[in-house]
């Protein structure tokens with residue numbers, strides 16, 4: 055089972071980093087295939103806590119080859135800061151490979167991200183402000199800067215000139231900002247070129263060869279299904295393909311190399327930024343989940359919006375991604391609730407919807423139809439087998455499995471690497 059994709063089911067922060075890390079010891083390669091430093095993955099190993107943004111979480115496992123794929127957008131300052139911080143903590147970063155075709159986030163992308171948001175006012179998306187959207191927009195517009203451009207100053211200069219010709223009009227005339235000079239951008243990018251050069255290669259070729267040799271490759275998705283540019287709650291989404299299809303295009307291997315698709319889903323739901331969220335809570339239950347689950351963004355520190363588990367979303371994600379296994383995380387956070395509501399369908403202006411409505415306005419108006427399950431009070435953080443869980447927790451998991459339509463193979467019962475109940479081996 056060599057090609058394994060990890061994708062978020064909901065709106066991100068489901069615990070994808072921990073899931074990748076969990077597979078780390080039995081993995082040969084980990085590739086990040088979408089997004090950039092908008093992601094934030096917290097991984098806890100023993101007493102050590104790591105927060106990763108741009109690098110795939112698999113880099114924390116000794117012996118794993120880490121890859122930044124062509125589908126990623128790279129902020130070079132962040133890349134080297136993150137590498138430096140890991141190296142200072144004794145993590146081996148020598149096996150990182152970076153795709154020559156990945157796009158580069160520059161100063162003007164970051165500036166445009168922030169000013170566009172400010173301009174949108176009440177209609178803002180609530181982006182992370184890292185320049186993600188404008189960089190992907192340039193990629194699609196064919197005015198982007200790629201990693202390989204850094205090794206030919208002439209080409210780099212021409213491309214930056216071309217991009218700034220347009221962008222400076224926008225920055226100065228529309229957004230009332232100062233113009234950005236070609237020299238400052240080129241100089242900044244070139245300052246990283248020599249450090250980057252040894253990492254750069256045809257990563258699609260490397261990964262295909264690894265798969266041919268029967269090695270295990272984990273494709274680590276950033277963001278999640280409901281933030282996907284095509285399948286998420288557009289326009290309140292990120293600008294990349296965060297679903298399983300993106301694993302093939304974003305890393306340069308054929309879709310038939312993706313053998314298993316693992317969806318990571320929280321035992322409740324969270325969202326950062328604007329957009330529809332049918333099960334969102336504004337009461338003391340919301341405060342309970344936010345404080346117990348420590349639901350504050352790893353990247354921006356923003357409090358996350360919280361709500362109950364939404365089964366139609368899991369069914370939707372299963373269909374869009376072809377999910378074969380679910381990892382249910384943060385079950386321990388629900389301990390102490392007398393009853394646990396689960397959304398099984400939506401009510402949209404009096405009409406019942408069993409699946410996610412295709413019309414975005416309907417989804418905005420959707421209110422959850424809830425079913426209630428008994429809670430438990432026992433501490434479950436030391437459970438390591440399904441039978442160790444209290445009966446009510448077992449029943450909650452079995453109910454979610456049934457309404458979601460996919461087997462729950464792993465259950466998270468705490469932040470630590472070993473705080474899991476494995477029901478089915480993800481690599482089998």
Ligand code: GDP
Pocket residue numbers: 062066067068069070071072093094095096097098352382383384385386387465466467468469
């Ligand atoms: P990602 O972006 O999907 O990698 O998720 P984040 O790292 O942003 O957020 C998930 C948070 O939940 C992290 O702080 C993890 O350490 C933590 N976490 C993951 N799984 C569990 C779990 O089963 N129980 C608890 N209590 N925390 C978990």
Ligand code: IMO
Pocket residue numbers: 062065066067068092093094095179180181182183184185186187275276277278281290291292293325326327328
């Ligand atoms: P991980 O990988 C949660 C959200 C932002 C915003 C929208 C667009 O940690 O799950 P962007 O900066 O990408 O243009 O912002 O997407 N967002 C995330 N929310 N987890 C993430 O990543 C996210 N990455 C982007 O909050 O609503």
Ligand code: MG
Pocket residue numbers: 066067068093094095096352
């Ligand atoms: Mg996160």
